[in-house]
Amino acid sequence: MTARRPEPDEVRRVLFVCLGNICRSPTGEGVLRRLVERRGLAEAVEIDSAGTGAWHVGEPADRRMRSAAAERGYELASRARQVSAGDFDHFDLIVAMDRANLGDLRDLAPGGARAELRLFSDFLPPGSPEDVPDPYYGGPQGFDRVIDLIEQGAEAILDHLLDGTGTGANARRAERG
Numbered sequence: 026m027t028a029r030r031p032e033p034d035e036v037r038r039v040l041f042v043c044l045g046n047i048c049r050s051p052t053g054e055g056v057l058r059r060l061v062e063r064r065g066l067a068e069a070v071e072i073d074s075a076g077t078g079a080w081h082v083g084e085p086a087d088r089r090m091r092s093a094a095a096e097r098g099y100e101l102a103s104r105a106r107q108v109s110a111g112d113f114d115h116f117d118l119i120v121a122m123d124r125a126n127l128g129d130l131r132d133l134a135p136g137g138a139r140a141e142l143r144l145f146s147d148f149l150p151p152g153s154p155e156d157v158p159d160p161y162y163g164g165p166q167g168f169d170r171v172i173d174l175i176e177q178g179a180e181a182i183l184d185h186l187l188d189g190t191g192t193g194a195n196a197r198r199a200e201r202g
């Protein structure tokens with residue numbers, strides 16, 4: 026049986042957001058994209074990434090991030106862009122890589138926007154760090170750490186996007202209030 030092409034209103038949409046849109050959020054996009062392709066869901070899930078800052082708009086992902094990702098078979102093909110007001114209506118779920126990104130998104134969100142704003146670590150197992158650490162000014166191990174964390178959370182994000190489940194999410198949100 027071949028899967029039916031989803032209607033536009035059935036497509037689920039997720040946006041990953043970090044500061045520069047050249048390290049962490051392009052990795053979120055690349056890791057989730059491979060997961061949905063493996064599950065045969067490429068047409069059912071739209072995935073994008075953006076930054077709260079505009080310094081790198083138009084640039085490919087950071088060379089160090091691309092090469093760490095390529096070591097694990099991920100191609101990061103994004104070009105950096107800044108978050109826009111329309112993103113808050115277009116996407117079902119916006120995932121911030123750290124708490125500063127989440128705070129900035131809350132400040133930017135238009136009133137009544139439909140996207141659900143979440144922290145990436147909501148989808149990580151209990152005891153995980155609250156932030157996906159910014160690797161930009163650090164050494165090479167920081168880029169591997171980004172991929173480790175994103176690989177750990179990607180499945181729960183996809184589950185949440187598709188049917189509202191996802192490990193750890195509710196407990197963590199309740200803790201933060």
Ligand code: 4NP
Pocket residue numbers: 043044045046047048049050080159160161
């Ligand atoms: P990202 O990393 O937010 O994971 O893309 C950064 C990239 C660039 C800068 C900061 C963080 N920057 O200050 O230029």
